[in-house]
Amino acid sequence: MSPLACSLLALAALFAATDALFPNPYCSFLEMGKTDGYPQDNEVDFTITVAGGYITIPDRCTRPGNKLVGQSISVCNAPNSKPEIIVPLRTDYRRPNFGSLYIHCPSGFPGCDRLEVHVWQYCEMVIM
Template sequence: MSPLTCSLLAFLALFAAADALLPNPYCSKLVLGKQTKDFIDFSLTAPGGVVTIPDKCSRPGRRLVGELISVCNVPNSKPTITQAIQSQYDIKPNFAMVNIDCPSNIAGCDKLDVHVTEYCEMVTAPH
C-alpha cells in the first residue's frame, strides 16, 4: 500500500473515532444507581410523560441495582429525561418510572425511542 493510501486510511480512522465520541444532539440520558458487569439491554417506544420501565433483572437471587436510560427523537428535537419522584420520603433510586419531557407539538414526541441498560447484582441469602 502506498504511503498516501496509508495516510488517508489513518485519517479516516481517526475521523470516524472522533465522530463516535460526540454525543447525539437529539438524545438525552439518565444514569441511576450503580453499574455492574452483569447487565441487560433492551429498547422500547414510549410517548412523553411518565414512562414505566420494566424490571428485567430481578428474579430469585438477582436484583436491579442501576439503570442507564437514553431517549432520542432523531431528527426532530432533544427530549429531556428525569427520575420520576414517587414520594418526598423515598430516598432510594426509583428504577421503575422516568419522566420524559418532549412537547406534543414536535414531530416524533408521541413515539420516542427509549434504550435501557439495566445493571443487575447477585444477592446472597442469609446464612
C-alpha cells in the same frame, strides 16, 4: 495490513473519537444507581417505544439470585427535538425508583408520539 485497511481503521477510530467528544444534540441520557464494574453477562439492554409523559420501565434484572442496582437510559428524537428525561421526586431516598420516569417531548414536534427509549440495566448477585 494493507495501506487501505490502515486508512480505514484510522478513519473508524476518528469517527468514534468524534462521537465521544460531540454527543448527539437530539438525545438525552440519564444514569441512576450503580453503573460501573458489572460483567457483560449480568447486564440487560432493551428498547421500549413510548409517546412521552410518565413511563414505566420494566425490571429485567430481578430473577432468582439477582437484583437491579443501576440503569442507564437514552432517548432521542433526531432531527426534530431533544426529549428531556425527568426523575419524579420520591420520599424514600434509600431505595432508588428505577421504574418510573417522565419524558418531556413537546407534542408539536414530529416524532414525539413515538420515542425509542434504550435501557441498560445493571444486575448484582444477591449474597445471603
